[in-house]
Structure formats: structure tokens, C-alpha cells
Amino acid sequence: xxxxxxxxxxxxxxxxxxxxxxxxxxxxxxxxxxxxxxxxxxxxxxxxxxxxxxxxxxxxxxxxxxxxxxxxxxxxxxxxxxxxxxxxxxxxxxxxxxxxxxxxxxxxxxxxxxxxxxxxxxxxxxxxxxxxxxxxxxxxxxxxxx
Amino acid sequence: xxxxxxxxxxxxxxxxxxxxxxxxxxxxxxxxxxxxxxxxxxxxxxxxxxxxxxxxxxxxxxxxxxxxxxxxxxxxxxxxxxxxxxxxxxxxxxxxxxxxxxxxxxxxxxxxxxxxxxxxxxxxxxxxxxxxxxxxxxxxxxxxxxxxxxxxxxxxxxxxxxxxxxxxxxxxxxxxxxxxxxxxxxxxxxxxxxxxxxxxxxxxxxxxxxxxxxxxxxxxxxxxxxxxxxxxxxxxxxxxxxxxxxxxxxxxxxxxxxxxxxxxxxxxxxxxxxxxxxxxxxxxxxxxxxxxxxxxxxxxxx
Numbered sequence: 001x002x003x004x005x006x007x008x009x010x011x012x013x014x015x016x017x018x019x020x021x022x023x024x025x026x027x028x029x030x031x032x033x034x035x036x037x038x039x040x041x042x043x044x045x046x047x048x049x050x051x052x053x054x055x056x057x058x059x060x061x062x063x064x065x066x067x068x069x070x071x072x073x074x075x076x077x078x079x080x081x082x083x084x085x086x087x088x089x090x091x092x093x094x095x096x097x098x099x100x101x102x103x104x105x106x107x108x109x110x111x112x113x114x115x116x117x118x119x120x121x122x123x124x125x126x127x128x129x130x131x132x133x134x135x136x137x138x139x140x141x142x143x144x145x146x
Numbered sequence: 147x148x149x150x151x152x153x154x155x156x157x158x159x160x161x162x163x164x165x166x167x168x169x170x171x172x173x174x175x176x177x178x179x180x181x182x183x184x185x186x187x188x189x190x191x192x193x194x195x196x197x198x199x200x201x202x203x204x205x206x207x208x209x210x211x212x213x214x215x216x217x218x219x220x221x222x223x224x225x226x227x228x229x230x231x232x233x234x235x236x237x238x239x240x241x242x243x244x245x246x247x248x249x250x251x252x253x254x255x256x257x258x259x260x261x262x263x264x265x266x267x268x269x270x271x272x273x274x275x276x277x278x279x280x281x282x283x284x285x286x287x288x289x290x291x292x293x294x295x296x297x298x299x300x301x302x303x304x305x306x307x308x309x310x311x312x313x314x315x316x317x318x319x320x321x322x323x324x325x326x327x328x329x330x331x332x333x334x335x336x337x338x339x340x341x342x343x344x345x346x347x348x349x350x351x352x353x354x355x356x357x358x359x360x361x362x363x364x365x366x367x368x369x370x371x372x373x374x375x376x377x378x379x380x381x382x383x384x385x386x387x388x389x390x391x392x393x394x395x396x397x398x399x400x401x402x403x404x405x406x407x408x409x410x411x412x413x414x415x416x417x418x419x420x421x422x423x424x425x426x427x428x429x430x431x432x433x434x435x436x437x438x439x440x441x442x443x444x445x446x447x448x
Contacts, residue, residue, distance in 0.1 A: 027226060038398050039402060065208060065212070067211070078387060078390040097392075099398075104383045106222070107377045110373075129244050136381070140258075141380075
């Protein structure tokens with residue numbers, strides 16, 4: 001952002017509230033962290049030529065992308081415990097999976113923080129609306145519906 | 147030809163048939179197209195699935211479930227990547243987004259319940275025609291930077307949906323008022339319903355509902371849509387992840403490419419005039435409309 005633009009904004013708009021700054025930083029942190037983790041995962045995959053669960057020889061994209069495998073170069077972990085364990089052990093596919101989990105959690109974190117944003121403004125109507133949205137989100141995240 | 151195969155292939159069936167390029171080539175092409183998708187998505191309030199899914203299915207002949215998993219990742223990455231900038235610049239209308247999110251999420255839950263009962267192909271054609279009509283309406287207002295002479299409704303005032311933002315392209319503060327709350331809410335409910343059913347196009351419907359029905363400025367419509375699509379997609383992403391539809395080797399270049407692209411997209415949104423964004427949106431709108439009609443006729447919809 002240029003300083004000229006910042007000056008213009010300061011003249012015309014109310015400054016950001018503390019909660020808006022918190023939300024902005026939380027989003028940035030979530031995005032950068034997940035991108036960094038994914039990058040580490042894909043780089044270690046490239047250097048090792050190994051998914052962490054199987055070796056990948058060059059020129060075998062077909063084997064890498066074959067659908068829903070239980071082993072071999074097409075396999076990757078899909079449960080949270082398996083992803084966490086694998087990432088701790090430095091397995092490239094598990095590290096990428098961890099990055100994906102962080103990416104998925106970022107928008108949900110944003111809605112959760114928005115509850116506090118409205119709470120600080122004493123805007124009870126929107127505290128209610130945001131809690132409703134958060135409830136539906138968590139419901140569909142865990143129930144397998146949606 | 148290619149698309150027909152997925153219908154027969156289905157889950158667990160033979161899926162990867164035409165993949166014979168090198169992994170690195172696949173990775174680079176996917177990363178590159180994701181940069182474009184991220185920039186367009188951040189600018190227009192769409193998920194990028196419009197670009198990612200056809201590329202994956204046409205280029206790699208990939209199983210449709212992996213393509214949809216990649217699309218979900220692209221939506222979340224677009225939304226979160228753009229959000230940090232838009233929160234700071236106060237363009238996103240958080241109240242409007244959260245209020246409408248009530249409609250989208252409940253619509254999506256209902257959509258998941260009734261998915262098997264509804265005629266997906268016919269609906270795809272119908273919504274494609276609805277979008278074509280919306281494009282026609284939007285063509286009439288293509289020169290507008292901000293809506294002219296829109297008066298807020300009493301309901302929108304009570305819900306505190308009106309807002310203001312600083313527009314660097316116009317170099318002034320834009321105050322706007324919202325109207326058409328029931329129509330917009332209804333359209334959002336439908337958008338949620340079909341997003342589960344058709345897999346694409348919910349971002350387009352969100353922008354149209356806010357722009358044409360609720361008379362929000364185009365920049366507010368696209369950035370608020372951007373916020374909403376990420377929240378909705380995150381809710382269903384857990385299921386796709388557990389099912390094993392989010393493949394690391396596909397999702398990694400998509401996520402990294404999209405996040406890179408959103409940096410350019412957000413800058414573009416701040417600098418471009420509303421009228422220019424409307425014209426780009428109009429083109430994408432027509433593409434999505436044709437995709438929907440095509441998919442309905444050919445039968446890639448469940």
C-alpha cells in the first residue's frame with residue numbers, strides 16, 4: 001500500500017478496530033503458514049522422489065494419480081492422526097496434508113474471530129447470526145452433511 | 147467424449163487413462179493455471195473451479211473426484227488469500243456476508259439431503275439459462291462504477307447492511323445502501339442448494355444476487371462473495387479430505403498457485419474501476435452459463 005493511499009484512507013475512513021487487525025493478522029498467518037508447510041512438503045517430495053509411503057520413480061504420473069489406492073505411489077494419508085504422525089516423521093505427503101488441514105481451518109477461524117468482533121461492538125444481532133453460521137459449519141464439518 | 151467417461155467410471159473404477167506426461171510438466175501446468183485462476187477468482191469473487199476443473203479433466207483425464215477435491219482447495223485458497231487484503235481495505239461487507247451466509251449454509255445442507263432426488267441435469271440447464279439472463283441484465287449496466295441512485299430498504303437499514311469503503315481507482319469514499327434483502331436472501335439459498343448439487347457456479351450466483359438484486363457496488367459484491375465462498379467450502383472440505391479426494395500432488399500446486407495469483411488479483415481489484423470489473427465478470431459469467439448448459443445436456447451432473 002502506498003503512503004499516498006494510506007493518507008487518503010485515513011482522511012475518509014474510520015481506522016481499523018483492534019479486532020479487525022487481529023482478524024487480518026490471523027488470516028495472513030494462516031495463509032502463510034499453510035503455504036510454507038505445503039512448499040516444504042512438495043520440495044522434500046521432489047528431492048527424495050518419495051511420497052514418504054512409497055518411492056516414486058520418474059515418468060510415472062499415472063501411478064501417482066491413480067484413484068484411491070491403499071498402498072504404492074498413489075497412496076496418501078487421509079485421517080488427521082495419520083497426517084500428524086506422518087508429518088512428524090517428515091513424510092512429504094503427510095506434510096502437504098498438514099498444510100491442507102491448516103488451509104481448511106483458516107476460514108473457520110475467521111468466522112470464530114468474527115463472533116468476538118461483533119461481541120466487542122455489542123452488536124448482539126450479529127453475534128447471534130455469526131454463532132448460527134458457526135454452528136451450521138461445525139455441524140456439517142462433523143456430520144458428513146453438506 | 148472425455149466427459150462421458152467419468153459418468154461411467156465412478157468411484158473406484160478405472161480412472162486415469164490418458165496420463166502420460168511427466169510429473170514435473172503436470173505440476174508446472176497446474177501451478178501456472180492456478181495462478182491465473184487465483185487472480186481472476188480474487189478479482190471476481192469466484193472460486194477458480196471454473197478454470198481448474200476443466201483443465202484437470204481435459205488435460206490429465208483425471209478422476210472427477212480428484213478434480214472436485216482440487217476445486218474445493220482452490221476455493222478456500224482464493225478466499226483466504228484475498229481476505230487478508232480485503233479486510234484491511236474494508237471493502238468486504240462482513241455483516242452482509244455473514245447475514246447471507248445463513249442462507250447459503252442452510253441451502254447447502256438441504257441440497258446435500260435432497261441431492262439424489264432432484265433432476266440435476268435439468269437444473270443445470272435451467273440455472274445456465276438463469277445466468278444467461280443475468281448476463282443480459284448486467285450488460286445494460288456495464289458502464290456503472292457504483293450503482294446509481296440506489297435507495298436502501300428499511301429492512302436493510304434495520305439489519306445494518308449499508309456500508310462504505312475507500313475506492314483508490316475513483317480516489318474517493320463510496321457510501322452505498324442495500325436493498326432487495328428478501329430476494330437476495332432467496333437467491334443465496336438457491337446458490338447454496340445448487341453448489342452442493344452442481345459443484346460450480348455458486349460464486350457467480352452470489353455476486354449476481356448482491357450486485358443486481360441488492361444493489362451493492364461491484365467491488366463490494368465480489369469481495370464479499372470471496373469471503374463467503376471460502377466459509378462454505380471449508381465446511382465441506384473436511385468430508386472431501388477424509389474421503390481421500392484431496393490428493394497431495396494435485397492440491398499442492400493448486401494451493402500454491404492460487405495463493406500466488408490472489409496477490410495480483412487483489413491489487414487489480416483495488417486499481418481497476420468498477421465498470422472494468424463488470425466487463426470481465428460479464429465474460430466469465432457467460433462462460434459459466436455455457437458450461438452449466440453444456441454439462442446438463444451432456445450429462446456430467448449426477
